Every structure is written in structure tokens, then in C-alpha cells.
Amino acid sequence: MMGKISESDYFSVFKDHGSYGIVGAIIVAILIPLLLSMIFMGKKKNKQRGVPVEDTGEAGLSMRNGRSAKLVDVPWEGATTMAALFEQSCKKNSRDQFLGTRKLIGRDFVTASDGRKFEKLHFGEYQWETYAQIFDRACDFASGLVKLGHDVGTRAAIFSETRAEWFIAFQGCFRQNITVVTIYSSLGEDALIHSLNETQVSTLICDSKQLKKLAAINSSLKTITNVIYFEDDETASDSNSSRSMDNWTVSSFTDVEKLGKKNPVHPRLPIKKDIAVIMYTSGSTGLPKGVMITHGNIVATAAAVQTVIPNLGSNDVYLAYLPLAHVFELAAESVMLCAGCAIGYGSALTLTDTSNKIKKGTKGDASVLKPTLMTAVPAILDRVRDGVLKKIEEKGGFGKKLFNIAYKRRLAAIEGSWLGAWGLETLLWDVLIFKKVRSVLGGKIRFMLCGGAPLSGDTQRFINICMGAPIGQGYGLTETFAGAAFTEWDDPSVGRVGPPLPCCHIKLVSWEEGGYTTSDKPMPRGEVVVGGFSVTAGYFNNDAKTNEVFKVDEKGMRWFYTGDIGRFHPDGCLEIIDRKKDIVKLQHGEYISLGKVEATLMSSNYVDNIMVHVDPFHNNCVALVVPSHQVLEKWAQEAGVKHKDFSELCDKVEAVSEVQQSLSKVAKAAKLDKFEIPAKIKLIPDPWTPESGLVTAALKLKREQLKAKFKDELQKLYE
Numbered sequence: 048m049m050g051k052i053s054e055s056d057y058f059s060v061f062k063d064h065g066s067y068g069i070v071g072a073i074i075v076a077i078l079i080p081l082l083l084s085m086i087f088m089g090k091k092k093n094k095q096r097g098v099p100v101e102d103t104g105e106a107g108l109s110m111r112n113g114r115s116a117k118l119v120d121v122p123w124e125g126a127t128t129m130a131a132l133f134e135q136s137c138k139k140n141s142r143d144q145f146l147g148t149r150k151l152i153g154r155d156f157v158t159a160s161d162g163r164k165f166e167k168l169h170f171g172e173y174q175w176e177t178y179a180q181i182f183d184r185a186c187d188f189a190s191g192l193v194k195l196g197h198d199v200g201t202r203a204a205i206f207s208e209t210r211a212e213w214f215i216a217f218q219g220c221f222r223q224n225i226t227v228v229t230i231y232s233s234l235g236e237d238a239l240i241h242s243l244n245e246t247q248v249s250t251l252i253c254d255s256k257q258l259k260k261l262a263a264i265n266s267s268l269k270t271i272t273n274v275i276y277f278e279d280d281e282t283a284s285d286s287n288s289s290r291s292m293d294n295w296t297v298s299s300f301t302d303v304e305k306l307g308k309k310n311p312v313h314p315r316l317p318i319k320k321d322i323a324v325i326m327y328t329s330g331s332t333g334l335p336k337g338v339m340i341t342h343g344n345i346v347a348t349a350a351a352v353q354t355v356i357p358n359l360g361s362n363d364v365y366l367a368y369l370p371l372a373h374v375f376e377l378a379a380e381s382v383m384l385c386a387g388c389a390i391g392y393g394s395a396l397t398l399t400d401t402s403n404k405i406k407k408g409t410k411g412d413a414s415v416l417k418p419t420l421m422t423a424v425p426a427i428l429d430r431v432r433d434g435v436l437k438k439i440e441e442k443g444g445f446g447k448k449l450f451n452i453a454y455k456r457r458l459a460a461i462e463g464s465w466l467g468a469w470g471l472e473t474l475l476w477d478v479l480i481f482k483k484v485r486s487v488l489g490g491k492i493r494f495m496l497c498g499g500a501p502l503s504g505d506t507q508r509f510i511n512i513c514m515g516a517p518i519g520q521g522y523g524l525t526e527t528f529a530g531a532a533f534t535e536w537d538d539p540s541v542g543r544v545g546p547p548l549p550c551c552h553i554k555l556v557s558w559e560e561g562g563y564t565t566s567d568k569p570m571p572r573g574e575v576v577v578g579g580f581s582v583t584a585g586y587f588n589n590d591a592k593t594n595e596v597f598k599v600d601e602k603g604m605r606w607f608y609t610g611d612i613g614r615f616h617p618d619g620c621l622e623i624i625d626r627k628k629d630i631v632k633l634q635h636g637e638y639i640s641l642g643k644v645e646a647t648l649m650s651s652n653y654v655d656n657i658m659v660h661v662d663p664f665h666n667n668c669v670a671l672v673v674p675s676h677q678v679l680e681k682w683a684q685e686a687g688v689k690h691k692d693f694s695e696l697c698d699k700v701e702a703v704s705e706v707q708q709s710l711s712k713v714a715k716a717a718k719l720d721k722f723e724i725p726a727k728i729k730l731i732p733d734p735w736t737p738e739s740g741l742v743t744a745a746l747k748l749k750r751e752q753l754k755a756k757f758k759d760e761l762q763k764l765y766e
């Protein structure tokens with residue numbers, strides 16, 4: 048398609064209109080956009096997005112959203128619980144498409160050169176159900192649960208990958224005021240047993256492929272009586288696993304729905320304060336904690352985020368593929384429900400035409416769905432960026448030059464320069480260059496939500512320019528049901544997380560010991576404390592921890608101490624600059640912020656992942672580095688470093704030295720202190736995945752697990 052419009056075609060538009068035409072065209076194409084951009088950029092720069100507010104509780108600097116003086120708690124009157132929001136939205140949007148799933152057409156296996164087998168899937172079009180149909184299914188499921196003998200005073204757990212039935216089961220439980228425990232499908236056995244026993248779950252709802260895992264731990268699960276599984280085409284061949292679960296009633300999701308349809312039961316609806324969800328955190332700082340989320344928390348975040356996405360409504364199509372057990376995805380889907388959008392389900396491994404599990408020649412989820420909205424965690428956007436850059440690098444020549452020109456021109460414009468690409472020139476670059484990049488995600492993305500971890504400014508800009516859509520960066524925690532701060536769509540800055548959402552206030556409280564205070568210049572700094580309707584009820588079964596980090600002030604406002612360090616910009620926007628738990632002290636008393644150093648070192652081409660480690664009895668840090676397979680192999684080839692396989696290459700002194708030099712270079716460019724540059728590194732050949740338990744589902748490092756797994760390697764680095 049790119050070849051169809053050439054530069055000469057583009058400029059030939061002016062040929063037939065003589066010199067007046069040219070002058071006119073210049074005014075339309077350059078001067079007017081320039082003028083408008085000056086006016087708007089000026090306005091945007093001066094816009095007060097967050098405003099100071101007087102708050103009670105611990106002393107600090109409080110800020111509220113600039114658009115609403117009163118805290119928002121519901122999306123509209125009456126929608127005070129998730130159950131009410133669901134019912135009312137389903138009525139309002141009854142005929143609109145709601146949940147869509149692709150039909151599986153075929154499944155192949157390909158064998159790689161090393162003998163390993165990889166599954167390749169062929170999916171068809173999306174098949175949709177309307178809001179009214181989904182509402183009926185949730186009601187049927189709720190009735191089925193009761194008929195099945197689930198005691199509504201006990202909890203149900205969902206242990207499954209993201210899919211439409213996850214959402215239906217979730218809503219079904221609320222029709223009977225059943226608290227749902229959410230568990231990552233990648234969770235290991237011990238953590239799974241711990242969370243199911245701790246919350247005394249009696250009904251477990253899962254993927255059929257989890258049945259085997261459950262059968263193996265059957266005797267350790269003390270409270271489960273019912274297991275309901277989502278069918279897929281593998282279920283039939285899995286009959287073995289059902290046999291070993293004699294003490295449980297095992298039913299398929301469809302059977303429970305059918306049972307409920309035949310035997311409708313009156314709903315038993317929750318109130319605002321009831322606990323909707325016990326959600327286990329992803330565990331980046333140790334064992335996951337069960338956060339108790341009320342119905343009021345969910346609707347408050349949904350109501351607030353809804354106001355941030357411009358023109359959100361039933362024309363929007365949202366691509367859902369992140370784990371629903373993560374607060375960020377669950378919050379995003381609640382927002383979509385609120386606004387009457389269509390939600391099409393996919394998965395990270397089938398997202399694009401070239402995704403790992405997509406059969407060659409068939410289409411990925413995004414190409415078929417053509418979403419207008421999607422969410423991403425920063426690690427995914429980093430990969431998209433690396434992928435695009437790699438392709439452009441491979442292409443080389445004129446294509447690469449043109450891309451670089453287009454990128455620089457757009458970058459200049461976004462950063463506010465009059466001389467950047469505006470108006471028709473933007474259109475030209477879109478057609479010539481960016482359209483192709485955008486088509487990878489279906490070509491219609493108009494807003495991207497990103498959150499869950501810090502997003503690098505470079506990546507934010509890159510995605511912003513290449514996708515042609517603003518990125519709304521959300522900041523929040525499971526403890527605030529994702530809702531704390533959110534960047535506004537017309538804010539062109541990077542590296543910040545926006546003003547407080549309208550459902551909460553954000554207060555900075557001085558952390559003297561760490562050297563961050565609200566009287567710091569040029570910007571006030573301190574621990575980020577969130578207060579308001581999105582602040583959850585605390586940790587399940589852990590009053591001590593709850594009382595430590597959740598506080599209620601004299602006016603009844605509930606505050607949560609996040610452990611993150613932030614600073615307020617003059618326009619009221621928050622920037623997260625550190626994490627208390629990531630700051631460690633060296634032997635001579637200097638502090639190192641591990642997360643900050645890692646984020647800097649990640650910008651080396653050689654680094655796929657990195658964990659910086661500090662032994663407090665030493666005066667320097669060391670690092671474990673997962674090198675980029677491709678980049679390191681390419682270097683080895685050029686440098687003539689012989690090796691049998693990647694593992695051997697990672698052990699080569701030359702490779703270690705090459706990566707270390709690259710780290711030093713980026714560290715120096717970013718002006719890191721000497722003690723922040725790893726003195727020694729170890730290259731780790733295997734990637735860190737959520738399945739290996741070394742990173743969370745949002746791809747954040749699990750330091751404790753990594754330290755345990757690489758204990759010997761870390762010790763050697765300090766010898």
C-alpha cells in the first residue's frame with residue numbers, strides 16, 4: 048500500500064493551481080496548523096491539571112484533579128456496586144456488541160531444529176454476544192452456582208487466563224453477592240494452595256487445562272467442594288484428571304449455565320461496602336498479599352477513568368489480552384463495561400500476525416478485531432518498540448532514512464517545535480511510514496492505556512508517534528484498585544503519571560530518612576499517599592499489615608501509603624521517581640535505587656532484562672543480565688567469538704566484557720554515580736517469564752525469587 052502514493056503524486060496536487068494555489072496551499076498546510084499548534088501548545092503547557100487541596104490526616108502536600116472539586120464515587124447515580132453497574136449498563140446497551148471471542152479453526156505443531164515442539168493456532172473471526180445476552184448468561188451462571196450447592200456465604204475463586212467466561216463468571220458471582228478470589232493462571236502450586244486455603248474458597252472456576260494441576264494438589268486443598276471448568280477442545284481428552292477429583296463436584300461452565308437457566312434463583316445483590324474481590328498482588332516484593340476490594344472501589348475507579356479517555360463510548364472496541372487477575376486489566380474492562388464498549392478477547396501469544404502461537408499465514412487478534420483501545424504494560428511496549436526498530440534496521444537503506452526523517456519531524460512537532468511536522472505533512476508521514484506500523488495492531492488504535500510499572504519516556508514517545516495515538520499512563524496499585532493518577536490525553540509530556548484521578552486525592556508525605564521532603568526544590572517530593580474512594584479495605588487476614596499502611600483520618604477519609612516516591616510538577620501532575628523498597632544502602636552509606644538504575648541500564652541494546660543487586664557489606668553493586676539473544680549473537684558473529692550455543696556464549700569472557708562496556712556507556716550517558724554502575728555482571732541465557740516465577744504477570748522483577756534462584760551466581764560476583 049505504501050507504494051501507491053509517492054512523493055511526486057503528493058506534490059502534483061499543487062501543479063494545476065498556479066502560484067495563488069501554491070500560496071493558498073502553504074497557508075492551509077503550514078501556517079494554519081502552525082498557528083493552531085502555537086495556541087494549543089501554549090494552553091496545554093499552562094493547563095493546571097491538578098490543584099492543591101486542604102486535607103486532614105498526616106501533614107503533607109495534597110492534590111486533587113483539576114477538573115472536579117468533589118470526589119467522584121459512581122459513574123452515574125444508582126451504579127453503586129459492580130452488580131448494579133453491570134445490570135444497568137447491560138440494559139442501556141442491550142443490543143450492542145459486548146464480548147467477542149475468536150473461534151479456533153485448527154491447531155498444529157511445528158518442530159524446531161532443536162527438536163522442541165511449538166503449538167500454532169489458526170483462529171477465525173470474532174463471534175459476538177450482546178450486552179443483553181451476556182447479562183442473561185451471568186444470571187444463569189449465578190442461579191446455576193446456587194443450584195449446584197455453592198453456599199453463598201463462602202467464596203469462589205477464578206483461576207484462568209483472560210477470556211469472556213472469566214468476566215461472565217465474575218459478574219455471575221456478584222448476582223449472589225459472592226466474593227471472588229482472583230488468582231494468576233501462572234501462579235505456582237505452593238502459592239495456589241496458600242491462597243485457596245487462606246480464603247477458604249469452596250468453588251473454584253478454572254480453565255480446563257488447569258484441571259490437571261488441581262488434580263495433583265487435590266489433597267492439599269481443604270475447603271473446595273465444587274470445580275467448574277471452562278470448556279475448550281482439549282477438555283474431552285482430559286478425562287483422566289476428573290477421575291482423581293472424586294471428592295469434588297466437577298462441572299463444565301456450560302452445564303452450570305444450563306442448570307441455572309432451568310432453575311432461576313432470585314438475585315441477592317451486594318451493597319457498596321461489600322467485598323467484591325480478594326485480589327492477590329503480583330508479588331514483586333515478596334509473597335502476594337490478598338487485597339480486599341469493595342464494590343465501591345471498583346465503580347469509583349471505573350467512573351474516574353471513564354472521564355479521562357476522550358469520547359469513550361459504544362463505538363469503541365477494546366482488545367483484552369492482559370491477565371484479568373491483574374488489577375490494571377480488571378479496572379480497564381470495568382471502564383469498558385461502564386461506557387458500553389465492545390470487548391474482544393485475545394492473548395499475548397496470539398496478538399499479531401507474527402505472534403508466537405499464530406499459524407503462519409493466518410491473522411493475529413489485533414488484525415481481525417481492529418481495536419480502537421487497548422492496554423499494555425511497559426514491558427510489552429518496550430518490546431513493540433524494539434521489534435519495530437529491528438525491522439527498520441534490517442530493511443536499512445532508503446526506508447530506514449525515511450523512517451528516521453519522519454520520526455524526527457513528528458517528534459519535533461510533539462515536543463512543541465513550530466518547525467516539526469504538522470497538518471498535511473503529518474498526513475504524508477502517516478501514509479508513507481506509520482500506516483504500516485499501525486496496521487500491526489489493526490490500524491485503528493486511538494488511545495492506549497499503559498500502567499502497572501514505570502514507562503520509559505523514549506518508549507512512550509516512540510509508541511505515541513508510531514501508533515499516532517496518545518498514551519494514557521495510569522498509576523495505581525492493587526490496594527487502590529488501580530485508580531490513583533492518570534495522564535490526560537492532551538498532555539504531550541512523558542515520564543509523568545498525570546494528576547490524581549477524580550476519585551481520589553494524592554498526598555506527598557516527607558520521608559526524611561530517605562531524603563525526600565515536601566519542601567524540596569524545585570519540586571516537592573515525598574512518599575505517595577492515596578486517599579479516597581478507590582482505596583481498598585485492606586489485606587485479607589492480615590490486620591497488622593493493614594494497620595501499617597492504611598489509615599483513616601479524622602474526617603473519615605481512607606489513606607493508603609504506597610511506598611512509592613513521587614514529586615509534583617507545577618501543573619499538579621505526579622511523577623514517580625522511586626520506590627522505597629527498591630532503595631538500598633551501601634557499606635559507605637550511599638543509597639542506590641535499584642529500579643532507577645535498572646531502568647537506565649535497560650536502554651543498552653544488549654539488555655533484555657536486568658536485576659541489579661547490592662550486598663550491604665560491599666561498596667558497589669553487581670547485576671544479572673539476560674542478554675538480547677539476537678544482538679549478542681550478531682556481535683559474536685562479527686567479533687568472531689566462536690561458541691556452541693547461546694549458553695556457552697553467555698559464559699565467554701569477551702561477551703561479558705562487551706555487555707559490561709555497553710552498560711558503562713549508558714550509565715555514564717545518564718550520569719549515574721560510579722557506585723551505581725555494576726562492578727561485575729553475570730549473563731543469564733534463559734529469559735525470565737511469569738511462568739518461571741521470576742517476574743510478575745506485569746513483567747516486573749520478583750527480586751526475592753531471583754535472588755534465591757541465582758544465589759550462587761550472585762555470591763560469585765562478589766568474590
Ligand SMILES: Nc1ncnc2c1ncn2[C@@H]1O[C@H](COP(=O)(O)OP(=O)(O)OP(=O)(O)O)[C@@H](O)[C@H]1O
Pocket residue numbers: 328329330331332333334335336374497498499500501502520521522523524525526544609611623626743745747
Ligand atoms: N504508571 C506507573 N509508573 C510507575 N510505577 C508504577 C506505575 N503503575 C504502577 N507502578 C508500580 O507498581 C506498583 C503496584 O503494582 P501492583 O499493585 O501490581 O503490585 P506489585 O507491587 O507488583 O506487587 P507486590 O505488592 O506484591 O509487591 C506501584 O507501587 C508502583 O511502584
